Amino acid sequence: MGAMEKTGKDVRAGAVCGAPRTGWDLHCHTVFSDGKASPAQMLGQARALPDLTGVAITDHDSTAGWPQAQQAARATGVPLVRGAEITSDWKNRTSVHLLAWLFDPSEPTLAGLFARTRAERVERTRRMVEAISHDYPITWEDVLAQAGTAGLTTIGRPHIADALVAAGVVRTRSEAFATIVSGSSKYYLPVRSPEVTEVIAAVKAAGGVIGIAHAASPTRNAVILTDDDIAFFASRGLDALEVWHRENTAEGRARLLRLADRLGLLVTGGSDWHGTDGKPNRLGENLTADDVVEQIEERGAIAIVR
Numbered sequence: 001m002g003a004m005e006k007t008g009k010d011v012r013a014g015a016v017c018g019a020p021r022t023g024w025d026l027h028c029h030t031v032f033s034d035g036k037a038s039p040a041q042m043l044g045q046a047r048a049l050p051d052l053t054g055v056a057i058t059d060h061d062s063t064a065g066w067p068q069a070q071q072a073a074r075a076t077g078v079p080l081v082r083g084a085e086i087t088s089d090w091k092n093r094t095s096v097h098l099l100a101w102l103f104d105p106s107e108p109t110l111a112g113l114f115a116r117t118r119a120e121r122v123e124r125t126r127r128m129v130e131a132i133s134h135d136y137p138i139t140w141e142d143v144l145a146q147a148g149t150a151g152l153t154t155i156g157r158p159h160i161a162d163a164l165v166a167a168g169v170v171r172t173r174s175e176a177f178a179t180i181v182s183g184s185s186k187y188y189l190p191v192r193s194p195e196v197t198e199v200i201a202a203v204k205a206a207g208g209v210i211g212i213a214h215a216a217s218p219t220r221n222a223v224i225l226t227d228d229d230i231a232f233f234a235s236r237g238l239d240a241l242e243v244w245h246r247e248n249t250a251e252g253r254a255r256l257l258r259l260a261d262r263l264g265l266l267v268t269g270g271s272d273w274h275g276t277d278g279k280p281n282r283l284g285e286n287l288t289a290d291d292v293v294e295q296i297e298e299r300g301a302i303a304i305v306r
């Protein structure tokens with residue numbers, strides 16, 4: 001399939017070996033969660049990338065960016081897959097990020113699950129800010145001001161980090177994540193997430209297609225899911241594994257590919273783009289093959305916006 005061919009113009013720094021050279025970026029964040037760019041900016045950038053067939057909007061636990069993204073897809077002519085990245089918990093051992101695409105957002109079980117997650121996250125963030133504000137000059141209002149779309153964004157630690165940067169307490173978001181808002185900080189509070197199986201069931205009930213994000217990333221997972229874990233999720237309706245992600249290790253990608261083959265799962269790729277600031281991830285750096293997206297669309301409850 002020519003996936004390994006080198007072309008002079010390929011400068012995708014985070015592209016991983018073996019990933020498709022053309023196709024869809026199925027993992028992107030906007031200001032509607034912790035990204036820095038609007039949906040319009042994302043679609044605008046996507047239009048300028050010749051190897052990109054289309055993109056997915058997958059903000060954390062939210063579909064609030066869908067209307068703006070749809071509008072931008074029509075304006076730019078870049079096809080759009082509507083989705084979300086959903087945080088779940090596996091046996092209190094590790095959190096698992098699930099990518100869901102083309103589900104019906106009005107389905108009550110899934111809509112309720114999103115609402116509950118957001119409410120719990122806001123409450124937890126508020127309590128962290130309360131504790132931090134005793135030692136550093138930030139307020140809840142400062143943190144809210146860092147959320148690009150107040151009330152619609154899934155508010156969380158990135159926004160506390162940005163408020164600490166704005167207050168001059170730390171220089172960068174990463175510095176805040178390494179110190180005051182880190183998982184081992186005294187201010188840290190865990191957030192309850194729904195079980196993996198509950199999320200799979202809710203997404204399936206909403207007619208969506210669901211995959212595990214960056215399952216072989218040692219930095220993104222407290223514990224790496226085993227083959228048996230993933231086989232169990234497949235038996236519950238899991239559709240896909242995100243193999244092509246910059247943080248999956250080479251051995252991990254090989255393992256996921258073998259598993260996908262054995263379990264009949266789709267193989268996807270995504271950049272985990274968060275906008276131009278902050279993270280190095282480039283839009284379209286890892287892609288999902290066109291024929292895989294065709295299968296996702298066949299399975300999904302809603303159409304790709306074209």
Ligand SMILES: [Zn+2]
Pocket residue numbers: 085097213214220
């Ligand atoms: Zn993730």
Ligand SMILES: [Zn+2]
Pocket residue numbers: 027029085213272
């Ligand atoms: Zn992500």
